[in-house]
Amino acid sequence: MRTWTPPVIPALPGEGTVPKLFNTATGRLEHPAMSDDKALLYVCGITPYDATHLGHAFTYLAFDIMQRAWRDAGIETVYAQNITDIDDPLLERANATGVDWRHLADDQIGLFRSDMHRMGMIPPEHYIAVTEHIDEIAQAVLELRERGLAYTVPTEDALHAGSEDLYFDSAAAERDSQWRLGDVAPYDRALMLELSAERGGDPERAGKRGPLDPLLWRVARAGEPSWESPVGIGRPGWHIECSVIATAALGGVFTVQGGGSDLIFPHHEFTAAHATALTGTPLAHAYCHAGLVGYHGHKMSKSRGNLVFVSKLLDGGACPSAIRLGLLAHHYRSEWEWHDGDLETATRRLEAWRAGLERTGSDPASAETVLQQLRAALANDLDTTVMLATLDAALDRGVDDPALIKDAVLALLGVEL
Template sequence: MRSWSAPEVPALPVTGPEVSLHDTATGGRVTITPKDGPARLYVCGITPYDATHLGHAATYVGFDLLNRAWRSAGHEVRYVQNVTDVDDPLLERAAKVKVDWVELAERETELFRQDMQALRVLPPDHYAGAVESIPLVVEMIQALEAAGAVYSVDGDLYQSATADPAFGEESGYDRETMLRLFGERGGDPDRAGKRDPLDPVVWLAERPGEPSWPSPFGPGRPGWHVECAAIAREHLGAAFEVQGGGSDLVFPHHEMCAGHAQVVEPGARFAQVYSHAGMVGYDGEKMSKSRGNLVFVSALRNSDIDPMAIRLALLRHHFRADWEWTDAELFDAVDELGRWRRAVALGAGAPAAPVVTEVLAALADDLDAPRAVAAVTAWVDATLGTDGLADTSDPDAATAVLAVVDAALGVLL
């Protein structure tokens, strides 16, 4: 599948610190220093049944900071993202609006590309759709069968969750919480015939009126979790550095992904770090299609809002925090962006070296974008002289600040 065009990223004259991230599985910090080869990142992508809302944008901008922080630290990065271009929510939406599901998926995926490009999110090296990855899924299911972990319920194939001895370690949830979340987030804990209510489906047998593909198990389509596990293993190998996504993916999605992969390759932790972005709310609730409280990136762009102001509004919140979007958030960011641009337009300014150091240090510290933004704002305040004393002692300040804001924060001034 085609990704989107990459923005130019300026090279910085200094090297940033090694990146440390909060790991959901352990609850602690992990400093990630790839020893052989690139730093590897898998971020779960969209199910393209609707446009990109600000909750999506916050997640992908958050992990874009990780991509950039690794590059600032001198590492090559291999980034993979999927598109779940066949799944129940997509098929249900297509039927409801009476549009071909392929057409809907292609249209919304293209809109997502445009939104990501406008927000200057670095594109993945491999952008893989579920449909094109069905051969990889089939191979993984065959490996799970060989391990004795797969069984059939009326033609649908399930994996025994407990076939992975580490099941539950990624989320740390108790069984009661797992059962509740599994039912709320696309699972089928009440299906008769399953050996355990928490067992995930890996292959859905053909249903009337739904798309299907041939396989050794009969015609059908892949389950959600096995799709990501197969794509990640194919492009990143075992025990890659970071699996990322929204906090609503902690369970069941990331737990089940790990379970599939760890049965196929026992003893190898699927990802070294599991990192999760917070949820963005609107009107007092998490943004979601079911609540109808979505703010779309494309709608803001079409109303002449500078995408860099949207990105800056997102950066003013830590990527792991839950927070609420308001119009005031956006217009504050519009004003802040204008002040940043006025400061760099002067050319000379307050000393830039401390700003560069602080921005890189902040992002290496669990992607602390608010701290980095505060450092730039402090430089802007000193340069514009908000206290009545403008500082233009560094003749090359603007060049250095422009470069670090672009390279590390992804904001083009």
């Protein structure tokens, strides 16, 4: 799948420090292990409808900043991202609007690419749609079934008589692999059951061996797209898609699996479970998650409809750098709410910084010292809030090397002064 043109990232003098990152799976700040001195990053992509809202942008900006930190520390990065271009929510939206699901997906993927390019996001080297890997995903499901890690569940509404959905046997996987339930998600079972019901699982479905067991392969239903495969005519479940795409693109074990915090369970838990069962090794060294963004008192979500779209802000005249500053004013792991005045506040900050580059005075701040401070904050779990405060103070005084600060802000924050 085609990505977008990468942004310009200026080279800075010296090198930054490899960042410590908060690993959800361990609850600690860590230096995730590299692979052959490369940082390998997989971030779950969009389901292509209602893209791109500020919740999406906040997540992808977090991992854009992560890559900038690694690159500034002299580490080569390899970035992979999927597109969930076949899924129940996409089909439901297509049916509700009378649009072919493929056309809806294509339009939204194109809009997402445009938004990411305009926002100056680093593109993935591997940008992969689920529909491009159906055969590989089906083969992985077949392997799990043959190894006794998948089982069938009676399916009354199957298009073809006798066809049955396939589910992952979590208990068998815990016996036969390194994975244990809770390896990624530090939650108790009651919360897991609640989140499974809210986030695409079906804990109440009759016939399952365990209520948390996730769907691997959904056999064909009337009116739904489906593919021929060695496990029957149908389409893949959500988690197995990312397991196969991530390991095909990056191998195992890669550096960081990333996404929004709403993906911790069940998605990242069972993505790791499937990958571990298939490969014999864990999926990633660290699991990093961005906080969720609210609007009008609730988490920004498609189902609620309280979305603020990046394209509408940009088309309305908003500066991409101002939008980035509005998001970067919050630590990437924080839960927070976007307010209508936030863009104006960020725009004023951007204008103040630009004016500060022109400021002359008798006691300018040392640009080299400011760069060291920015790098130190970036190395501490990507603390952009400290970086912004550092720049506020320095540019209020003026700096002795405006060109260096301009390059540093663009390279480390993706903000153009």
